[in-house]
Amino acid sequence: KRPMTEAVQNTADVIVVGAGPNGLVSAAYLAQAGLDVLVVEASPTIGGMTSTNPFEPEAPGYIINEASMQASLFRTTTIDKDLGLSSKFGLRQTVIDPAHVQLNYDGTSLALWRDPTRTADELRYFSPADAEALIDLYRVIDAAVEIGLPLMQTSPVSPDIKAVLKAAKGMAKNRKELIAIGRWMASSQAEALEDSFESDAIRAPLTIALPFMPFDADLSGWSLIYLGVLSKYGVSMFHGGTGAFPAALAKSIAANRGRIRTSAPVESLVVTNGRVTGVRLQGGEELYARRAVLTACSPKTTLTRLLPEGTLPRVLQNKADKIPTRRRGIADYKLNVALSGKITMEKHEKWRGDGIDLRLGCNSFNTYQESLDAAKASIRGEVPEHIPGLGHATTSFDQGFAPEGCDIFWFWAGITPSDPRVGWDEAKKQITERVIKDASHYYQGIESLEVARRDLALPDIEERFWAIDGSVYHVDPVISRFGPLKPAEKFAGYHTPVPGLYLTGAGTHPVAGISGMPGQNAARVMLKDFRKQDNGGLTDRVKAAAATENILSARFDKANSAK
DSSP, X not given: XXXXXXXXXXXXXXXXXXXXXXXHHHHHHHHHTTOOEEEEOSSSSSOGGGOEEEOTTTSTTOEEEOSOOOBOGGGGSSHHHHHTTTTTTOOOEEEESSSEEEEOTTSOEEEEOSSHHHHHHHHTTTOHHHHHXXXXXXXXXXXXXXXXXXXXXXXXXXXXXXXXXXXXXXXXXXXXXXXXXXXXXXXXXXXXXXHHOOOHHHHTHHHHTOOSSOTTSTTGGGGGGHHHHHHHHOEEEETTOTTHHHHHHHHHHHHTTOEEEOSOOEEEEEEETTEEEEEEETTSOEEEEEEEEEEOSOHHHIIIIISOTTSSOHHHHHHHHTOOSSOSSEEEEEEEEEESSOOBOHHHHHHHOSOOOXXXXXXXXXXXXXXXXXXXXXHTTOOOSSOOOEEEEGGGTOGGGSSTXXXXXXXXXXXXXXXXXXXXXXXXXXXXXXXXXXXXXXSBTHHHHXXXXXXXXXXXXXXXXXXXXXXXXXXXOOGGGSGGGSSSTTSOTTBOSSTTEEEOSTTSSSOOSTTOHHHHHHHHHHHHHHHHHHHTOHHHHHHHHHHHXXXXXXXXXXXXHTO
């Protein structure tokens, strides 16, 4: 019997590259199914863009959600129940209602409640016609959610028959809305909003919060489907920060004997006889997978940086090289500000008079026209005069994130230039100054109470989260890159043309954000494939086992000869 060597210890049934939420979701499902799973993460902490970490060294004693904030699509899934995240591993979440409020310069505001009729009641103050139009739009969007959601929760190239039947049932139930759905989804976002509404109070938040495609691009109207998710499922926040989600997943993985290694950046995938059989870490250490490697980082990173040159045929490599990550002309930006006291929103809260803590939601405070202008300026390579985005006081939900009596201000924008003419250092400086200046009108105290700030523009997001071109979506969220074309033709459905290699993450079907759906879908596809291999596809299983055994034998022989 061969001794237990380092080579044998550094193996697993499945190696998952990336401990972001989707990688961890996949790992948890695979470990729960009895597979030996090893997750490797480049950063010192898990979570990826859901990381919650100390605000150090800038502001000791403060904690920040490094990138994301609210969870919406997560509540549409069965992940929590399947993995026992709440029942066994301590995950707690609370629905935020209203999740968003449009703050107007004059002190008025419009809350986007989970109940559409409640939002419409507020909207009547600005436009009675818009209130009626909103109810009509919700009817169409709710129908689209009922039809589309089942197809989001399965493979886009080999969908589960139950998902197809559920979508078909939704289509039959909502057949009267099909023409309206087609008209709405085929239009541009700007066209859909201007067709439906006349007031800035509702147009503005539905551009600022949803800057996926250029606002005037055909087929960008689909982004408004978020309203249906907001209404039917609600938007929640995790107690203890977004990092509570990956923490619970890590506990689930450990409970099923899975392993996670941090500070373990992958340098390349190991390919043996055309099959991916493991990973090589920076520094040269190699880890081997008996069944498969699943990468949860940007698919373009996997296919153009980690996969050895020459593995893919020329045409397929070209498809991988052309995965869009920076074609929209707009990019993401993230800001956290530590404050020595409490910011206030007295003017807007006094106008409302309903006792809502306006610091709690992810709120917008620019106009519709400012959003359109910002997008055009960004595409020209200019820093917009105003940076439309979402503001939030994290400590309104988790007071433990700051010393007693202090606050954290969180801000995200999806409309900044992807290639600024003035260069990134100057562009980031201008963006941050303009964000704080505009925000100070709504969140009083930001300027005078600032202790420290951490601002992340495109290059910073790329470096911190290992995301090509700083894209939080991993693949540009344009309509031509959804379903069976996401991230590219021949690479959809979590499979790849390379045996032993699977993809998941924000750049795979269906969408980015805190949902876990790509990870859940990928795990289901892998388990289905493994069952086929075990029950009938013995050749593939033997090839994979033989490749791993040959590698381990070579490592063993090399180790012995060196003694």
